[in-house]
Amino acid sequence: MIRSFLTVSTGTLASRLLGFVRDAMMAALLGAGPVADAFLAAFQLVNVVRRLLSEGALNAALVPAWLHVRETGGPAAAAAFAGRVLGTVSAALIAAALFIGLLMPFVITVLAPGFAGHETLQFAVNDARLMLPYLAFAGPVTVMMALLNAQGRFTLTAFSPLLFNIALIIVMIALLGWRQDGAYAALVIAATVGLAGLLQLLILALRRNDSTATPLRVAFDAEMRGFLGKALPGMIASAGPQLLIITGAIVASASPSAVSWLYFANRLIELPLGMVGVAIGTVLVPELTRALRGDDKAAMVSAESRSLELAIGLTMPATLGLIALSAPIVRMLFEHGLFTPTDSEGTARALMWLALGLPAHVLVKSLSPAFFARHDTATPLWATLKAIVVAMAAALLFGRLFGASGIAAGIALGAWSNALLLTRRGAATFGFSIDATxxxxxxRIALAALGMGGLLWGTAGWVLGQKAELHGFAEALALLILITAGIVVYGLLLSIFGVTGWREAIGAVRRTPPGDLRA
Known part of the structure; x- marks a missing residue:
């Protein structure tokens, strides 16, 4: 499990790092005004579908169903089931893309009511329509990735999403060289989104085993309706963090630049969330499903314990680090071109509040697989819907008082509502068990993280406080030194407290059976 987790995390980390490069270029090209607000509102619509389907969401629903069919009916029945899922999901998303395209002005008005009556609305409609072809490609991409994950083949699914960011980065490099205006650049980038989805589909289709999903057909029989009835709630629940950001964007659309500030702040949250949350969701569902099938309670306890350790061990230092270094991180990544110091300040404040919800998001990613593996998608769905209601109410209240920072606080509150509800329901229904280790x-992990956070908080002001004396490379180097020092201190504290050491970590990777990881 550890080795598979590291494979998915490495691919997700590479994708997120490329995403930072993409977003830094996007900030330079579009700034944080009406053009950027319109583009990012449209991009979030496509991105939430991308996250809802991919990065562990459909995986959480399809993997247990596919494994069940294979175990009860054999490989041929599993291939036929996969072929029906692949054909049906693809056809449904093509139809949905056409339908949404026709109703796009209404869709954008619902998602960004503050745009109504302004030119920002038409900007967003144009951008969103150009991005819609991505939805048609997202269906088969998602099913292929889930089938590979179900077979323990994580490498290709972990690294194929890099093509999405690579395509956008290449186009934006050209736009920066040609110095195009923001409105034109937004249209070109929006059109590239669809092309990026096609590239990802092609790389998966070329490597797909033809016997994995055959015959390919569209079906709405009882078995498929039953699967979709279970899959859709799970997919919505798995997309909780993105749906909470959409909720915040609905409120923020009434405030100039607030949609952009929340978007760029959330991009920094998604690095640790992607590394930990998506990897746990992708790897833990098959692990728990196999343990439940074999009634192996020891394996279930071990999987839940290791996932919780990984979640807390990687999330707590990330949360404290983002809070302590929010301002310099935002300046280094985004304050270029049309992205002003005022935008950096607004984004950094939003980041501090969003970071408080990061542990809750990762806990949800760790807790949800226990429900999905038991074919319970209703509980995570209701927890997510309740979190959206809480986030909306809190964002409306705090947004009036504190602007974008208050909206970010509302989103964090919604995340904790989700995590706490899942914890209570899981303990009452089947009980969460963790081992003595x-x-x-x-x-001790929490204590080590607090020690690292205290160090960063105490030294960041001294090292980076003299902003006027630090420019460009010097500020980036100082920030890199601080982050490296924090990682080193955290590792040393984990070793001193007897949590883990380098030999134990390497041994955990080596102990993974080679057959568990196939390219």
Whole structure:
């Protein structure tokens, strides 16, 4: 499990790092005004579908169903089931893309009511329509990735999403060289989104095993309706973090630049969330499903314990680091071109509040697989819907008082509502069990993270406080030194507290059976 987790995390990390490069260029090209607000509102519509389908969401629903069919009916029945899923999902998303395209002005008005009556609305409609072809490609891409994950083949699915960011980066480099205006650049980038989806589909189709999903056909029989009835709630629940950001964007659309500030702040949250949350969701569902099939309670306890340790061990230092270094990180990544110091300040404030919800998001990613593996998608769905209601109410209240920062606080509050509800329901329904090792390690992990956070908080002001004396490369180098020092201190504290050491970590990777990881 550890080795598979590292494979998915590495691919996700590479994708997120390329995403930072993409967003830095996007900030330079579009700034944080009406053009950027319109583009990012449209991009979030496509992105939430991308995240809802991919990065572990459909994986959480399809993997248990496919494994069940294979175990009860054999490989041929599993291939036929996969072929029906692939054909049906693809056809449904093509139809949905056409339907949404026709109703796009209404869709954007619902998602960004503050745009109504302004030119920003038409900008967003034009951008969103150009991005819609991505939805047609997202269906088969998602099913192929889930089938590979179900077979323990994580490498290709972990790294194929890089093509999305690579395509956008190449186009934006050309736009920066030609110095195009923001409105034209937004249209070109929007059109590239569809092309990026096609590239990802092609790379998966070329490597697909023809016997994995055959015959390919569209079906709405009882078996398919039952699968979709279970899959859709799970997919919505898995997209909780993105739906909370959409909720915040609805409120923020009434405030100039607020949609952009929240978007860029959330991009920094998605790095640790992607590394930990998506990897846990992708790897833990098959692990728990196999353990439940074999009634292996020890394997279930071990999987839940290790996932919780990984979640807390990577999320807590990331949360504290983002809070302590929010301003310099935002300046280094985004304050270029049309992105002003005022935009950096607004984004950094939003980031601090969003970071408080990061542990909750990762806990949800860790807790949800326990429900999905038991074919319970209703509980995570209701928890997500409740979180959206809480986030909307809190964002409306706090947004009036504190602007974009208040909206970010509302989003964090919604995330914690989701995590707490899942914790209570899981404990009452089937009980969460962690082994003695996890009970010993978790408090020490938290203590090590607090020690690292205190170090960063105390030294960041001294090292980076003299902003006027630090410019460009010097500020970036100082920030890199601080981050590296924080990582080193955290690792040393984990070793001193007896949580883990380098030998134990390497041994965990090597102990993974080679057959569990196939390219």
């Amino acid at each position: 996890a009970r010993r390690r978790l408090p």
